[in-house]
Amino acid sequence: xxxxxxxxxxxxxxxxxxxxxxxxxxxxxxxxxxxxxxxxxxxxxxxxxxxxxxxxxxxxxxxxxxxxxxxxxxxxxxxxxxxxxxxxxxxxxxxxxxxxxxxxxxxxxxxxxxxxxxxxxxxxxxxxxxxxxxxxxxxxxxxxxxxxxxxxxxxxxxxxxxxxxxxxxxxxxxxxxxxxxxxxxxxxxxxxxxxxxxxxxxxxxxxxxxxxxxxxxxxxxxxxxxxxxxxxxxxxxxxxxxxxxxxxxxxxxxxxxxxxxxxxxxxxxxxxxxxxxxxxxxxxxxxxxxxxxxxxxxxxxxxxxxxxxxxxxxxxxxxxxxxxxxxxxxxxxxxxxxxxxxxxxxxxxxxxxxxxxxxxxxx
Amino acid sequence: xxxxxxxxxxxxxxxxxxxxxxxxxxxxxxxxxxxxxxxxxxxxxxxxxxxxxxxxxxxxxxxxxxxxxxxxxxxxxxxxxxxxxxxxxxxxxxxxxxxxxxxxxxxxxxxxxxxxxxxxxxxxxxxxxxxxxxxxxxxxxxxxxxxxxxxxxxxxxxxxxxxxxxxxxxxxxxxxxxxxxxxxxxxxxxxxxxxxxxxxxxxxxxxxxxxxxxxxxxxxxxxxxxxxxxxxxxxxxxxxxxxxxxxxxxxxxxxxxxxxxxxxxxxxxxxxxxxxxxxxxxxxxxxxxxxxxxxxxxxxxxxxxxxxxxxxxxxxxxxxxxxxxxxxxxxxxxxxxxxxxx
Numbered sequence: 001x002x003x004x005x006x007x008x009x010x011x012x013x014x015x016x017x018x019x020x021x022x023x024x025x026x027x028x029x030x031x032x033x034x035x036x037x038x039x040x041x042x043x044x045x046x047x048x049x050x051x052x053x054x055x056x057x058x059x060x061x062x063x064x065x066x067x068x069x070x071x072x073x074x075x076x077x078x079x080x081x082x083x084x085x086x087x088x089x090x091x092x093x094x095x096x097x098x099x100x101x102x103x104x105x106x107x108x109x110x111x112x113x114x115x116x117x118x119x120x121x122x123x124x125x126x127x128x129x130x131x132x133x134x135x136x137x138x139x140x141x142x143x144x145x146x147x148x149x150x151x152x153x154x155x156x157x158x159x160x161x162x163x164x165x166x167x168x169x170x171x172x173x174x175x176x177x178x179x180x181x182x183x184x185x186x187x188x189x190x191x192x193x194x195x196x197x198x199x200x201x202x203x204x205x206x207x208x209x210x211x212x213x214x215x216x217x218x219x220x221x222x223x224x225x226x227x228x229x230x231x232x233x234x235x236x237x238x239x240x241x242x243x244x245x246x247x248x249x250x251x252x253x254x255x256x257x258x259x260x261x262x263x264x265x266x267x268x269x270x271x272x273x274x275x276x277x278x279x280x281x282x283x284x285x286x287x288x289x290x291x292x293x294x295x296x297x298x299x300x301x302x303x304x305x306x307x308x309x310x311x312x313x314x315x316x317x318x319x320x321x322x323x324x325x326x327x328x329x330x331x332x333x334x335x336x337x338x339x340x341x342x343x344x345x346x347x348x349x350x351x352x353x354x355x356x357x358x359x360x361x362x363x
Numbered sequence: 364x365x366x367x368x369x370x371x372x373x374x375x376x377x378x379x380x381x382x383x384x385x386x387x388x389x390x391x392x393x394x395x396x397x398x399x400x401x402x403x404x405x406x407x408x409x410x411x412x413x414x415x416x417x418x419x420x421x422x423x424x425x426x427x428x429x430x431x432x433x434x435x436x437x438x439x440x441x442x443x444x445x446x447x448x449x450x451x452x453x454x455x456x457x458x459x460x461x462x463x464x465x466x467x468x469x470x471x472x473x474x475x476x477x478x479x480x481x482x483x484x485x486x487x488x489x490x491x492x493x494x495x496x497x498x499x500x501x502x503x504x505x506x507x508x509x510x511x512x513x514x515x516x517x518x519x520x521x522x523x524x525x526x527x528x529x530x531x532x533x534x535x536x537x538x539x540x541x542x543x544x545x546x547x548x549x550x551x552x553x554x555x556x557x558x559x560x561x562x563x564x565x566x567x568x569x570x571x572x573x574x575x576x577x578x579x580x581x582x583x584x585x586x587x588x589x590x591x592x593x594x595x596x597x598x599x600x601x602x603x604x605x606x607x608x609x610x611x612x613x614x615x616x617x618x619x620x621x622x623x624x625x626x627x628x629x630x631x632x633x634x635x636x637x638x639x640x641x642x643x644x645x646x647x648x649x650x651x652x653x654x655x656x657x658x659x660x661x662x663x664x665x666x667x668x669x670x671x672x673x674x675x676x677x678x679x680x681x682x683x684x685x686x687x688x689x690x691x692x693x694x695x696x697x698x699x700x701x702x703x704x705x
Contacts, residue, residue: 243631243644243691247422247660253404254397254425 003076003103003357008066011101011128013059018124019093020057023049029120036116039087040201043233048200048339052090055342056097065343066101066353074357076102077146077168083137083159085151087114087239088204090341091172092121095148097343098170098352100128107132107140111151113239138162146356148172168356172348175205175311175328176284177338180299182317183216185224189316192336194228196314198272199339201235202287205311206331206338209284212302213295214317219258222276222293226260229272235289242270244286249273282306303327311348314338325349366390367463370650373623374467376679380623380650384415387650387657394433398656416627416636420646420658426454426597431655434459443498445596446561456498456596459654464599467651468502469509471621474678475590475603476531476558477510484515485524487534487542493517498596499560503533522546529554531607532584535561540570543578556588556607576613586613593618593687597659599651600624602684606677617668617686622679624649628667629660631691639669642688664688 021027025046034042056062070076080099084092096118100106106129110118115131122129132140141147141162148170149159156171163169179196181189196208213221249270252259258276262268272289282305285292296302300323303310312331313324321332330349331341341347364372366386372378389409391398402408402419425431426445438459445454458464486503494500507515514528521542524530529552534542536559543549557579563569570578576586587610594601600623604616620626627636628643637643645663652659665685668674676682 237632241631242633246634247424249404250401250422251425251429253401254421254429254431256397256400259404 002072002074003070005067007103008101009059009063011103012062012066014125014128015097015101016057016059016062018121018126019053021124022089022121023053023057029124033089033117033120037114038116038238039114039203039236041233041236044198044201044235049089051195051199052339052341053093054340056093062097062101062343069351069353070102070357071359074354074359076357077104077144079107079144080104080146080148080356081107081109081132081137081140081144082148083109083141083151083155084118085111085113085149085155086203087111087117088200089117089121090339091150091204092118094341094347094352095150095170095172096121096125096129098148099146099356100125102146102353102356104128104146104356106130107136107144109134109137109140141167145358148352148356168358170347170350170352170355172205175309175348176306177206177208177312177314178282178303178306178310179208179211179335179338180313180315180317180319181211181213181221181335183213183220185221185316187224187228189335190224190228192334193225193314194232195336196338197225197291198229198232198235198289201240202285202289202291203239204339206341207287208314208338209287209291210282211291211293212299213293214299216295218276218278218293218295222258222260222274225291225293226274229274229289230262232272232289234268234271237288240288241286242288245270245273245288245290248275248285248290252277299323300327312338312341366653367460370463370623370653371466373650374463374470374621376622380625380680381415383623383650384418384625384648384657385409385411385413387653388413388418390653391433391656395431395656397429397431398433415625415648418648418658420648420660421656423454423595423597423659423661426456426655427452430457432457432459433654441501442496443501443596444496446497454597456655461501463651463653464501465505467600467621467623469505471601471603472502472506473510475592475605476506476556476607478606478608481510481512483528483530484511485521485530485532486517487519487521487532487538488517489519490517498594499535502594502601506533522549524551524555525549526552528552529556531556531558533558533560535559536570536575537561537563540575540578543582547581549582551583553583554588555584556590557584558590558592558607560592560594572613572616586610591616591618591687595661597655598647598649600647600649602626615674617674617684618665619676619684620647620649620682622676622682623651625682626665626685628665628683628685637667639667642666644691645685662691664691 082095146168147163149156150172153173156173252275260274275292277294308328310328313329314335316335330346373383405419407419439457441458443456488503491501491504524532591604600621602618604618625648627646631644645665646660648658650657668684670681
């Protein structure tokens with residue numbers, strides 16, 4: 001049974017309407033989300049939602065994209081399971097949207113760390129979705145004709161092991177982004193780069209944990225970025241590995257790297273940090289608004305440890321897009337745009353709507 | 364008195380830990396540019412009456428790819444490399460003298476494992492001639508030389524321990540488990556003992572402490588004669604969880620620092636000491652580490668044990684110990700599944 005235009009249109013409208021509810025400051029669902037989120041400061045959450053989900057608010061846009069991606073003869077899933085990890089709202093929206101827009105009834109397993117957002121989104125969607133518990137996942141996955149997982153590599157492998165071979169499948173594991181800039185960073189570019197780094201407190205796969213400086217010194221760029229980050233509201237520390245961040249700063253001091261951060265030695269210490277490093281290869285950070293600015297001679301060599309794990313790149317210089325794609329990048333965008341992944345984004349280099357359908361040859 | 368002389372005096376119980384730790388801090392702050400940068404960033408400098416708990420600690424991973432020495436490279440006489448259990452790059456610890464290391468290691472080894480003097484020692488662990496970059500192998504060599512009888516030596520098969528005089532068998536948990544599983548009928552002579560160190564380091568399926576002790580019991584070594592040793596290439600001193608022949612049941616074991624060292628158990632998020640009985644990261648202060656950094660924050664988790672009428676270190680002043688819990692799960696590359704699993 002293929003997916004009719006009408007069915008697809010209805011589902012896309014329902015999905016986008018649910019997203020609009022979560023962005024609407026007058027909607028009780030939005031208020032509950034902002035008030036109850038344990039992980040994000042209200043300002044951070046509002047800004048992140050607006051930036052990351054703005055492209056998902058048009059049912060018409062969503063319909064045109066899915067229709068173009070999914071051939072009329074494709075057989076969409078009827079029953080899908082979505083297993084969610086992490087605390088990032090846009091990743092949850094995307095994971096649910098892929099099977100939902102295709103017309104499936106969707107069973108959603110919320111992350112144990114933060115069931116809030118998936119529950120609110122399911123409430124906004126209203127029908128065709130149901131929340132399930134962890135104990136229900138194995139049986140649900142065996143019975144499903146599409147499975148989507150968002151989480152750590154370990155979690156993705158775990159659900160993959162439960163899924164019958166041949167079931168249309170999407171698994172989104174651990175990834176990170178980077179930004180690539182020239183040696184001079186003006187105030188506007190610094191502000192845009194700060195948006196890339198700090199949206200959702202750097203918790204997601206589209207958050208850069210390193211900024212590579214091609215042609216120039218890292219300290220100057222780091223200083224400009226630090227000035228832009230200094231003006232931001234505080235972050236919540238829940239769910240962030242503060243020990244890893246403290247170690248990152250300590251190792252930087254030991255190496256002789258310049259560490260920009262809050263001047264105060266009080267509670268603000270550790271709130272954020274920009275570490276100006278020199279040469280070497282990508283190491284990344286544990287997030288929490290900690291970013292390494294690294295001057296490099298050759299981008300591909302510097303990013304070699306990230307092979308296959310690179311999600312996206314933001315940049316204000318010319319870059320070798322094919323080389324970045326071979327490292328895993330599925331988006332190469334201007335500074336400030338990293339977190340604004342649209343529905344058309346080939347998530348982790350795949351066509352997600354296409355991947356969840358089956359195709360039958362009729363000779 | 365020179366700094367090394369005062370550290371030796373500390374090892375011999377003739378100096379105060381607080382005084383020597385303060386002197387070592389002053390020396391390391393002055394002699395190591397890297398360490399001084401860390402201290403300055405944390406606004407900590409040597410000062411009279413500085414509480415030893417405020418001495419800045421270096422993350423253990425700093426020993427990888429970073430020089431932390433307090434002496435010129437040309438004075439290096441020995442280098443130990445860590446086993447690299449979770450990283451391809453091994454930690455490196457340089458020494459300009461092994462005299463302090465040996466003094467502390469043998470004093471502690473003797474107190475825990477050879478309190479009555481020389482005895483037969485059979486080591487499953489290679490000695491320093493086979494593994495010159497292993498601090499554990501160096502300790503084996505010293506132990507054989509200092510406390511071993513003529514019937515002592517390295518025997519990686521361990522089979523010689525089953526015949527002749529009762530032996531103190533030195534081994535890693537991995538090596539001991541493999542040895543005894545491959546020789547299920549092996550019986551050690553009455554009076555034999557075991558020093559167990561390290562873990563399984565991902566080389567095979569892990570056994571619990573109870574499982575290991577059952578293996579030892581089956582081989583004829585009761586739990587009272589099994590002593591656990593905790594140490595690492597990045598430190599000079601060792602921690603033991605009992606005295607051979609008197610060690611308590613496995614579930615009561617506490618690793619106590621040597622009288623000249625200290626251990627803090629700190630909250631990973633705040634770096635403040637956890638409450639007694641709570642679990643946190645192990646931070647060791649070892650003044651014998653004079654040539655590098657004395658305060659090291661490890662990636663190990665332990666439960667803080669404060670001395671009481673029921674549980675106390677076997678010797679020396681009151682000081683905290685710990686029950687080893689395991690390795691901390693460190694933040695790695697993250698994606699959208701940053702917090703928790705589904």
